[in-house]
Amino acid sequence: MKSRKLLMIPGPIEFEPEVLQAMGAATTSHVAPNFINSFGNSLELMRKVWQSKNGQPFIIAGSGTLAMDMAAANLIEPNDNILVISTGYFGERYANICKRYGANVTILTTDVGGVVSLETIEKELSKVNYKLLTLTHVDTSTGVLVNPEPIAKLAQKYNTLSILDGVCSVAGEEIKQDEWGIDVVLTASQKAIGVPPGLALLIASKKAIEIFKNRKTPVQNYYADFTNWLPIMQAYENRTPSYFGTPPVNLIAALEVSLQQIISEGMENRFMRHKKIATAFREAMLTLGMELLPISKNYAANTLTAVYYPKRIDANAFLKHIGNNNVIVAGGLLPSHKTQYFRVGHMGCVNNNDLIATIVAIEASLIACKYKFEIGAGIKTALNILNT
Amino acid sequence: MKSRKLLMIPGPIEFEPEVLQAMGAATTSHVAPNFINSFGNSLELMRKVWQSKNGQPFIIAGSGTLAMDMAAANLIEPNDNILVISTGYFGERYANICKRYGANVTILTTDVGGVVSLETIEKELSKVNYKLLTLTHVDTSTGVLVNPEPIAKLAQKYNTLSILDGVCSVAGEEIKQDEWGIDVVLTASQKAIGVPPGLALLIASKKAIEIFKNRKTPVQNYYADFTNWLPIMQAYENRTPSYFGTPPVNLIAALEVSLQQIISEGMENRFMRHKKIATAFREAMLTLGMELLPISKNYAANTLTAVYYPKRIDANAFLKHIGNNNVIVAGGLLPSHKTQYFRVGHMGCVNNNDLIATIVAIEASLIACKYKFEIGAGIKTALNILNT
Amino acid sequence: MKSRKLLMIPGPIEFEPEVLQAMGAATTSHVAPNFINSFGNSLELMRKVWQSKNGQPFIIAGSGTLAMDMAAANLIEPNDNILVISTGYFGERYANICKRYGANVTILTTDVGGVVSLETIEKELSKVNYKLLTLTHVDTSTGVLVNPEPIAKLAQKYNTLSILDGVCSVAGEEIKQDEWGIDVVLTASQKAIGVPPGLALLIASKKAIEIFKNRKTPVQNYYADFTNWLPIMQAYENRTPSYFGTPPVNLIAALEVSLQQIISEGMENRFMRHKKIATAFREAMLTLGMELLPISKNYAANTLTAVYYPKRIDANAFLKHIGNNNVIVAGGLLPSHKTQYFRVGHMGCVNNNDLIATIVAIEASLIACKYKFEIGAGIKTALNILNT
């Protein structure tokens, strides 16, 4: 579908050949013994990647938005107080989702590129009795990274459930679900998990499952209802078949392959690789005189980077030149700033070659756009970081 | 995943090699021009397969249950009167889904293997002012086929919307959505559509979209809300990108391939092929002295067949022997009769060879189970039908 | 390339999905560690399949004819006396090859469909001092099977080297190279070995290698010269790289997969499966009133069957109808009888389903050709044999 072009958007990303082979293998029955085993293994491997021994994993056909929706639909009842900590488009989306389920939603926002301070969050938590808070680990629209650990601790302090939208972070940014005490960590397959789009993935803590089980009202959303899926996930993890809806067999086979590769790399190695590559990319962009959308490097994600176009550059021409250099990057997403920045994904099985190719394509495009800069300076900066 | 075993369950089924190649091709961006074109083509090809020029197609990551859920969630408002015409497990499920959205649900059922008479339906429609009725074209749990045309006409007569659950029928059983006046025809990818599981597919009539647009209450289910997806589908059909959730790129590429193959075969040819193969299979089973779950051949589906195990046969041993003959069939699904019957899917790119192999495996298994019958009689019956 | 049609010719055949996946995987370097290992494993696995601990395996890019050519070119010197035992087209070919290398060739033939008697062979061996004899295990043109063991014993008695053309037999018909004392057993990848065409494969005994090493004249054929390849094969088996010509990386990766599958099945099981399937097919053809090309069942191969067209049948129409039934079979090959018979391959991963589908297609074609027979009789015969 993309010949030998390099796909450097914040999902879907480049996938390992073994993952694509699993995608294209002849589909078997959803109750065939080897598929049951793949499904079971995938659930167990998720626990390792999420660093959650005690949580309940779910693998459902759908997009990342479904994962967000599931978490909300199952934990929220009408008139619950919900606190949404937003750093962009997907924070706004979470507020909308929560409202859909009848919640009283308070949304904490900040300037574009910034993060909500812990003080602000604590102040709000101490003011109202919130049942649940949501935070976006990395907002795909802005590349802003939030540190979930202290927020999760605050949530616990105020007896509030926490949902981490890890769509653009799980398997790329450090997460320790059990240790940090996060109640739901959710993601989608096509990001750092390294599998073509089509899977919503999440792990819910024991407490979250308990809250769900003690609901007073039925879950409003039928497809997303844990009631339907919980026995299925438990059955497959016990290596017995069970049916609610037909699982996406090929995607789950591919998921098993990718999760095994992730575990083989080791979570710490993987986080460090993401960090190094992200640092190299950010510093290269800064060297070229470009500005990042996150207002501080401390808030800049390791899975993608959002960069403002230089002034007086034609954004369309700039992106087109990058494409001509066999690299695919993404435009802006945040409605208010959409035309002012572009986004580069650097997660999953991304390697130094991919990153350098991307910086080269960006430099080549800047040249074509008559932007003044020291040719090769971005590459040099990146190399210095990658080679340490 | 399944070596050279033949997958003869009612979905997932055997897929064409070209479809699997599309599944395993390197994923491109969801806004790459060639993907936009694949998505747009798929939407247009759906119109041809559904025989609906005027409807609005939707392609969403999810299972067939999501397609059912979407239709209900978008068209039902609390306290609507909904009539569910049930012929098995999936009729029951539709009743549950409708209740979830606050409907007053009346469910018309009948004996296992039978269909609800038109008289009963009309009587009910004339009694209560129903906003919407649902019917299962082929219930995957029973293999019972319902003729949708007269029911759709009745629905129109009583100004009632109609939803056809075509999960186990679209692209296998005759459907003329526009001509018959059905408001929603929904299905899943892994059945007669011929694509690995992971896509919910439906076309909604203009009237259905209008009813949706004039809702007084918001759609209760966020992920399933047409509001989110309608602009996306319209954009891709106009060959422009748009974003709500990341579309399942590989599945849609595979869908385009399969829909093109379906159109190449021709809808009439395809329906006739399904009919001939189904007839051959049913008659073979009857010749072997087995009984069908549908109480009349007139109600027997062309996409799958449900057959009672012969008396005194150990069901597990029977199914295992079939597996040893490199054919995979499915057990029962209807809770009340689950252990009494098995199901064989014969849809999509199924051909005579697949069918004969299945009958041979069944005969071989019957021999192994010491069932008394004239060896080869089933094959002979099937051959006579296939060769006419 | 063939959609879901069943390929039932005597090579190429149906291949296992895992073998095709290896074919399509991204090519690595011919000196990459994992490829060195695949190559080394393949050489070792060949020893198990050939049942030869002491021989020297060779894996070379080329067709089966290259394997025949290599054996002759390396072992024959001008004016050597060579005895060719022929049962068809490929015996004739071997005589031509031997002549090309300056040999005095005596060819023993018999009526089409027959085999040369041991008496005739011994008489000839006792008359002339033959350096080498060749025999065709299964002649792909006639489906005639020769028992190699007693001929190999005769060769030893008369101090004559033996070459077994196993193109259509290795991994399908019983062969015990060491035990039977055969000096070269050669084959091609696309037959019972189960790998797409492109590999010439052979194992040469210690004695053959010694004879080769003591040649007085250089090997006439450069590409086929063991001198070039022997160090390469030894290096890869020792898991070190070495270069003469670039090995066909993807084919060798596929070979490793297929040889592993063969060993997993077990050689005895594999031979028995081939025998049962071949018997079922032959008996089915006889039941339908057709005649086999081999004049005795004792000479009928287990890897393919050659069948005369019934009288007054249009051969082209007959073959075309079989194709319309999604089965591909082969026409005749022996020039003198080419238009009088067809050939069906049943080797490698062939299973009962494939065989039955083929018989069904043949019966369907006979019906279409207005041939008089009891419909289903062939199937019934085959089933009775397969189910015992």
Place this chain on the structure above:
Amino acid sequence: MKSRKLLMIPGPIEFEPEVLQAMGAATTSHVAPNFINSFGNSLELMRKVWQSKNGQPFIIAGSGTLAMDMAAANLIEPNDNILVISTGYFGERYANICKRYGANVTILTTDVGGVVSLETIEKELSKVNYKLLTLTHVDTSTGVLVNPEPIAKLAQKYNTLSILDGVCSVAGEEIKQDEWGIDVVLTASQKAIGVPPGLALLIASKKAIEIFKNRKTPVQNYYADFTNWLPIMQAYENRTPSYFGTPPVNLIAALEVSLQQIISEGMENRFMRHKKIATAFREAMLTLGMELLPISKNYAANTLTAVYYPKRIDANAFLKHIGNNNVIVAGGLLPSHKTQYFRVGHMGCVNNNDLIATIVAIEASLIACKYKFEIGAGIKTALNILNT
């Protein structure tokens, strides 16, 4: 087989995904209509790539060495005078091949990295009546490029046949077989042709075919004999099946895909792309203070580059570090200099990203090996050339 590592050796190279898909597609019959068409198309497309309307193309299972062998075996008779113009390992090999067929071989060599002058060649041609001369367009062992046009003209002047060993040049370096009057241009699939290894490819001029047809002695090599293959190639080009040996079906299907891609790019564009990329790589190496094996840039190939290791660098450590950077390059091949240089292939579908990744890996490796140089200098040089 190689995960996401970049394969930058002088063959096999990176292949386009569409080519690999054709490799892995289910094999069909060698006489199936669609395969006949693929084979016929491939022969016709070869004519376009070779720029030879009048020549006879051959596609045979084997390695590049087989292509060399075929040309020699068919055109040489014992005691023919043959002139071999050598620039490395493969010139030496050609001399050996010619000797094998009884030729009196004169070999013209020069210092490693140099080319034989036209004067030397003409002097030799004027002295002896040579039937045939061979020249290596690009010697894979040295990366030395010879200009074939003037040598071909000299050959014609002296009524001498010419064979161009284009294993490492066809589809990468400019060749106009008809216009330049070269009698045989031969290659292998895994180089700039862009198909996994396993195919020997050549086009023979009308004159060459005539010389072959008028041989007084039989071709010594059976497998390579044009007599066997000529009718096959003619049949397939006429879209009729014919049999000598089973053609390598999957490789030929892949060949058709790749030749179509080559023609789509356009021969002139393709040559210019190779030239630009090669120039960028060479200049980058020179900027880093490394030395090329070719003694003049005028003799440096556009398909691969041979570079001396810097002094006091541990070659094994150097190559290993490159591998750690996910790039695979090749060591030396010329026996006399094997440990002193390495080789980088840059042909086929190679793009700027691949080249830059390779230079980055080389720079990273030089850093790790404590070589003193200005970090980034190689990249900068390459970028300046690629961006013009």
